[in-house]
Amino acid sequence: MTLQLVIDISLLALVVVTAVAVVRLRNLFAATIVLGIYSLLMAVTWVNMNAMDVAFTEAAVGAGISSILLIAALLHTGSKEKSAADTPRARVNWEALLTVLLTGAALIYGTLDMHGVGDPQAPVQTGVAKHYVDNGYDETHSPNMVTSVLASYRGFDTMFETAVIFTAGLGMILLLRKPDTATLPGPANAERFGLDPPNSDTHQSSRTTRAKAPPPLGADPQPMSEQVVLRRVSTLLMPFIVVFGIYVITHGEIGAGGGFQGGVIVASAFILYALVFGLPKAQAHVPRSLSDALGAIGVLIYAGVGVVCMLRGHEFLGYNALGSDAPHAQALGMTLVELGVGVTVAAVMITIFSEIAEEA
């Protein structure tokens, strides 16, 4: 038994333990944190399998930003799951249990036909993957094969993944965004929103109650933005986080990373700022109109690269159209496409956080 196998088995055992713990825990804050641990363990498992890009995504998205978004969502719900004692006597749902058992048995039976890990005869190795391994570097000059597959060979898939993220941001805006508080209360806007024009008295009182309401993130007598340690450390780290995020976006072609991970890191700088200084101040730097527009612009950059390729006489996203020298044209195309992905991911993460963390 190799050392790697021992590490893999212990990691996967821990993954199972954390997964069961998430289901069993009644305190939702604790469940969220354990979910973050689960993601981190999965990331380490991916590292052990030499899948650096996947590990990076899992750590940034699964352990990082998902936890923040879930905790922000918990601000609006309770922190406790309804216990079984509150519900009518729980009985075993035999139909569901049978379905689960049968599906699980079928899946395990299906794995019996699968090839072993790394088997050279497995269809995944003999098919198109061989072309990527043999010719990937010559055709794209990208030392990171994952990126050349993701952004070039399978560029069409990735474009629609970006579109899916954009759609998620759009959904958040449509479902959760309240009419803009800055423009809403004025009588001039009342007709636009189909409201009765408010008389000045009620308008005044609503404004004072809004001012008195505690800030959304903690009723600390001393707000976080006035605590020296948090303020200094967060402002100290901010530029480094943004620079690292942009580095990850643009460097995905050469090393581990890419638009998805980098975009999340850039967005985390905004979230850190919003947590310490409050959402309104963060939105003064990145207004909603900007993050909304950037979410769409990223997808437009991606699709625009494809259209430019078409206008130059190649197929959609055929990066060779972007220059006379094929590998360099590929590199240029992949970098531009990753930039589009990064812009969309960062903007949409900011949008999702803003909409969830908005005061209830």
Place this chain on the structure above:
Amino acid sequence: MSVADIIVAVLLVLGCLVSLSCGVGLLRFPDFYTRLHPAGKTDTLGQILILGALIVAAGLSQPQVSLKLALIALFLLITTPTSTHALTRAAHVDRRQPWKVGDPE
């Protein structure tokens, strides 16, 4: 075995021991505030020791790796105590009472 190897081994063992004591402390201490003591301090020290071992292992032959590891160590040195500070403060604002001798554990 070169001098560098011995330094790496010593730092790694020390780091692992400190991290282990962090885990034991988390399980053994009675309440939130006392648990932050191992979580904050020993965790920082353990990470720094292990990263120090890796920096020595990468050495001058791979300066770019050493530099990146040193930056990570610096980052952890700043952020771990800050998060401990924020956690303690949040617990205090939440009016969580510290454990006293004689309280049930």
